[in-house]
Amino acid sequence: DTAVSQTPKYLVTQMGNDKSIKCEQNLGHDTMYWYKQDSKKFLKIMFSYNNKELIINETVPNRFSPKSPDKAHLNLHINSLELGDSAVYFCASSHALVASGNNEQFFGPGTRLTVL
Amino acid sequence: ELKVEQNPLFLSMQEGKNYTIYCNYSTTSDRLYWYRQDPGKSLESLFVLLSNGAVKQEGRLMASLDTKARLSTLHITAAVHDLSATYFCAVVVAGNQFYFGTGTSLTVIP
Numbered sequence: 491d492t493a494v495s496q497t498p499k500y501l502v503t504q505m506g507n508d509k510s511i512k513c514e515q516n517l518g519h520d521t522m523y524w525y526k527q528d529s530k531k532f533l534k535i536m537f538s539y540n541n542k543e544l545i546i547n548e549t550v551p552n553r554f555s556p557k558s559p560d561k562a563h564l565n566l567h568i569n570s571l572e573l574g575d576s577a578v579y580f581c582a583s584s585h586a587l588v589a590s591g592n593n594e595q596f597f598g599p600g601t602r603l604t605v606l
Numbered sequence: 607e608l609k610v611e612q613n614p615l616f617l618s619m620q621e622g623k624n625y626t627i628y629c630n631y632s633t634t635s636d637r638l639y640w641y642r643q644d645p646g647k648s649l650e651s652l653f654v655l656l657s658n659g660a661v662k663q664e665g666r667l668m669a670s671l672d673t674k675a676r677l678s679t680l681h682i683t684a685a686v687h688d689l690s691a692t693y694f695c696a697v698v699v700a701g702n703q704f705y706f707g708t709g710t711s712l713t714v715i716p
Binding site for chain 2: 521523525531532533534535538545580582584593594595596597598599600
């Protein structure tokens with residue numbers, strides 16, 4: 491059973507296109523996240539959702555928009571793709587947003603996006 | 607701006623040797639995580655450190671946390687080839703925001 495799944499695993503597209511990456515978790519978690527990992531392996535949080543509410547929105551371009559139809563899904567939609575968007579995008583989930591306790595994150599397998 | 611720095615960024619060591627990876631962070635936090643990432647793979651949770659002085663051990667890896675010094679260490683004992691991977695620390699601050707370190711790419715040479 492896959493805990494956090496993402497589709498597609500690979501995505502190759504042209505500049506200017508619009509694309510979406512889907513994420514689903516079956517862990518019953520309340521919070522889901524999107525991370526971007528660049529070519530130097532640096533991981534940066536992009537968004538997180540708690541009970542369908544956006545609670546963290548880092549300084550990412552507004553071409554990126556997270557969409558959560560329910561708490562088990564958090565999709566990432568990207569408009570007008572640019573070369574610099576090429577990276578690996580990871581989805582993750584954890585238990586409720588609390589300031590203490592072990593709300594360990596579980597990561598999906600990643601989506602490698604290549605913009606040509 | 608919050609900074610989470612790991613040292614070293616790259617580490618090549620021989621099997622059987624010991625070494626320590628350091629994770630320094632610039633803000634107050636009482637929770638720190640260590641993750642492992644194999645090439646082309648996702649991140650796998652290794653340790654969760656929830657308080658000052660916490661120490662966790664699993665096999666040849668041991669992690670510790672000093673919240674006063676804002677420092678965590680990941681100690682490798684008698685390294686084996688299977689430990690070759692990239693290791694990340696992640697600091698959690700208010701609002702459950704995870705900030706990842708720069709990563710340490712470890713290569714264990716037979």
